[in-house]
Amino acid sequence: MNDKMFLRLIGQNEKTQLQTIIACNQYTKKFGLSLTEQDVLVLMNDRKSSLKEQERIEFGEGILPKLIFAFCDSPYIYQENYVDVIGRLQDIFYYYKNESMDELSDDELLDYMKELFDGKCEGSLDYLEETCLEHISREIRAGRQGFTGGDTDEF
Structure with missing residues (x-):
């Protein structure tokens, strides 16, 4: 199925999301x-999978536009890895x-992710996910304060 056929099959909400992201x-x-458009369709499909896997629901346009705007100026993102990095x-x-x-x-959360990705993680998605954000989440679950406001130097 080509993109034009797929676009006819998706709902108006998805078309609006696609246009917003484009x-x-x-x-x-x-x-x-x-x-x-194909890149966006892949990211939108990834979004559905992520939401299902994490058992989350989301209303509106989703996080993709905010992710794109937050990370597009990163020195670690270039055209060749753009879709993969944004998807991850x-x-x-x-x-x-x-x-x-x-x-x-x-x-x-986006601010932390961006600060860490461009800083301490030097563009490493694995380090961002498995170390830095894991530490922040553990501190939050333990009831420790200090993470709402941007202090990411504690680890």
Whole structure:
């Protein structure tokens, strides 16, 4: 099935999401990044899988546009890895929304992810997921304060 046939089969909400994400290209092109419709369809499918796996529901446009805007200026993301990195960041985001017991707002979690990814993690998704965000989530679950506000130097 080609993209045009698929677009006829998806609902209006998905078409709106696709258009919203494609519109992000106007901003991200200045960083040398853009998504094709096929790329967006892959990311939207990944979103559905992540939400199902994490047993989450989401209303509205989802986290993809915010992820794109937050990470498009990263020195560790370039056109060749853009879709894969954004897809993985989306998975990590939903996983750590659960692991942090939703104590962090979407924007707070995105800020931590971006700060860590570009800083301490030096673009390593594995280090971001398995070490840095795991530490933050453990501290939140233990009831320790200090993570709402951007202090990521504790580990």
